[in-house]
Amino acid sequence: MGYYLPLTNPVLETVDVNVTLSGLHILKDVSIGVPRGSVTGLIGPNGAGKTTVFNVMSGFLRPDSGEVRVEGRRLRHIAPQRLTRLGIARTLQGVGLFPSLTALENVMLGATVRVRSGIVADALALPWTDARQRQLRDQARAVMEEFAVLDVADRRPGELPYPIQKRVALARALVSDPRILLLDEPAGGISAGDMADLGGLIKSWAPDRTVLLVEHHMELVMDVCDFIWVLDAGSVIAAGTPEQVRSDPAVLAAYLGEEAH
Ligand SMILES: Nc1ncnc2c1ncn2[C@@H]1O[C@H](COP(=O)(O)OP(=O)(O)OP(=O)(O)O)[C@@H](O)[C@H]1O
Ligand SMILES: [Mg+2]
Structure with missing residues (x-):
């Protein structure tokens, strides 16, 4: 024991x-x-x-x-x-955002799938209907506003300063409420x-x-x-x-x- x-x-x-x-x-x-x-x-x-x-x-x-x-x-x-x-949601040690997705897409993913590594989702064709996509986008934008990262919604993680990437990662964890x-x-x-x-x-x-x-x-x-x-x-x-x-x-x-x- x-x-x-x-x-x-x-x-x-x-x-x-x-x-x-x-x-x-x-x-x-x-x-x-x-x-x-x-x-x-x-x-x-x-x-x-x-x-x-x-x-x-x-x-x-x-x-x-x-x-x-x-x-x-x-x-x-x-x-x-x-x-x-x-x-249950988690953030990853470091940042763990998907490099080829925008900040907004990264946060949207937090509402739907397990976020594990940068590799998997890059290859994902996101299977969302238009209505679901609109709903997810609204949800993600609201959380990004809360974390003061809405202005970088269309940028990719690599273009963002590290502390901003960390905030995007937090928004991704929080989006599933x-x-x-x-x-x-x-x-x-x-x-x-x-x-x-x-x-x-x-x-x-x-x-x-x-x-x-x-x-x-x-x-x-x-x-x-x-x-x-x-x-x-x-x-x-x-x-x-x-x-x-x-x-x-x-x-x-x-x-x-x-x-x-
Ligand atoms: N896949 C693996 N194969 C072998 N050893 C591993 C593996 N992953 C982690 N370890 C080892 O397990 C131990 C615990 O690792 P872990 O990452 O959980 O530590 P940590 O407390 O989070 O450390 P840090 O504060 O540095 O993040 C370490 O000795 C690490 O080297
Ligand atoms: Mg650790």
Whole structure:
């Protein structure tokens, strides 16, 4: 059994999840719960397994053992096409926009299909009827306006500054109106001012949306999170409020180890 901490009313959970990749034991009995309506953080040094947890929670990766629970329902594995219907959306570490599609088309895709890599959708002939396309376009434009990126709707990601690409990627995650949002390093590569805006935005989503946030910027994590899980080398080593985690000796040791590399 790994580190286990029962939480009331988790909306999304991994239970004793193990993942092996290329013969390496990447996740070891990982049980992580995300309380409904919370902003929950998932932190840990580089290579700890945070993105792998997201990949399991969003059906990109099937665990060797253990399960994912959404609203208490046990799913050995989340079928990726069910993700939007389950009310779950995620952003990818980095940006992950499709380079040959416009910003608007990228956001429209967020309402319909799983967004996995830049390669798949480039080859997609988008099978939308005119009416559905109009509806999706209106939906996407409304969200883009909210994120102040409507003016770049017809541009391709490569033409846009990195922080703008990140906002387009957030708009793509939000367009399906998800109840659960998994954000993988949303503050990577953005300015301090943009980070403060992002913090405000994340706080405004809860409690209507539940957010699980992977982030290396500790000031952002400590500011927005109600609860934090800490992973190190594939195992959960600590969990608690920002105050508890900040002063936890195991957490300090894990981060000190990272700095020593
Ligand atoms: N396909 C793969 N095959 C083998 N090892 C992998 C594979 N994908 C990831 N890993 C390894 O699994 C471990 C966890 O990776 P993961 O990307 O989940 O870490 P992370 O916590 O998100 O790190 P970061 O903070 O750098 O994004 C790392 O050691 C990584 O090298
Ligand atoms: Mg990662």
